[in-house]
Amino acid sequence: MGTLLENLAVIKQRIERAAERAGRDPASIELMAVTKTLDVSAFREAALAGIVLFGENRVQEARAKYPQIREGYRLHLIGHLQRNKAKLVPELFDCVESIDKLDTAVALDRYARSPIDVLLEFNTSGEESKSGFSSVTDLEAAIRGFRALPNVRLRGLMTIAPFTDEKDLIRSSFRRLKTLFESTRQLVDSRDYDTVSMGMSSDYEIAIEEGATRIRVGTALFGGRH
Numbered sequence: 001m002g003t004l005l006e007n008l009a010v011i012k013q014r015i016e017r018a019a020e021r022a023g024r025d026p027a028s029i030e031l032m033a034v035t036k037t038l039d040v041s042a043f044r045e046a047a048l049a050g051i052v053l054f055g056e057n058r059v060q061e062a063r064a065k066y067p068q069i070r071e072g073y074r075l076h077l078i079g080h081l082q083r084n085k086a087k088l089v090p091e092l093f094d095c096v097e098s099i100d101k102l103d104t105a106v107a108l109d110r111y112a113r114s115p116i117d118v119l120l121e122f123n124t125s126g127e128e129s130k131s132g133f134s135s136v137t138d139l140e141a142a143i144r145g146f147r148a149l150p151n152v153r154l155r156g157l158m159t160i161a162p163f164t165d166e167k168d169l170i171r172s173s174f175r176r177l178k179t180l181f182e183s184t185r186q187l188v189d190s191r192d193y194d195t196v197s198m199g200m201s202s203d204y205e206i207a208i209e210e211g212a213t214r215i216r217v218g219t220a221l222f223g224g225r226h
């Protein structure tokens with residue numbers, strides 16, 4: 001592993017190449033730096049390097065690490081949100097990418113003072129250890145339910161690929177999410193529905209080839225976690 005700046009340069013170049021292979025504009029792919037389990041210095045260093053989007057998977061950890069007032073960057077929750085923590089979320093995060101029940105969005109809607117962005121997480125791998133919706137019917141029902149929630153803005157879908165070295169399985173998981181994103185578009189206000197969040201350190205290039213608009217990268221950027 002190199003320094004953060006070296007790693008970032010490599011990642012940017014790979015994003016560009018993957019976008020080129022897919023005939024996409026690299027600027028249409030947003031890079032999130034995942035700082036979970038890392039010290040606050042990782043966030044500071046990445047912010048200095050120009051990164052403007054960060055991800056954390058736990059409410060309490062983010063609360064301890066990130067300043068109360070976010071200036072010049074955005075923070076997203078990418079881990080499972082328990083309903084009883086929903087109250088803390090609107091002041092801490094700009095988006096929750098891991099909504100897996102309409103109930104959680106209902107709770108967010110109640111506590112948000114201004115509309116907060118959310119993504120619905122879909123379990124494309126079928127792995128039981130992963131959260132997210134696992135049925136398309138349930139996903140569509142939840143999407144329809146959003147119409148009654150003025151303070152949450154549904155922006156798109158998120159997934160985590162299966163834990164495997166088999167690239168074909170990873171690719172088909174991403175392809176499934178992109179297909180679902182397209183097919184559910186008709187159920188929402190399509191102006192706001194613009195985000196496909198998929199791809200991590202080991203598979204973000206495949207995700208870009210399959211249509212990711214946001215990739216979430218931790219170890220490839222910062223090195224191993226402690």
Ligand SMILES: *Cc1c(COP(=O)(O)O)cnc(C)c1O
Pocket residue numbers: 034036057078079160199200201202216217218219220
């Ligand atoms: C940890 C995590 C990431 C980043 O994982 P890396 O393999 O370190 O890039 C991305 N998305 C989610 C939901 C995560 O929990």
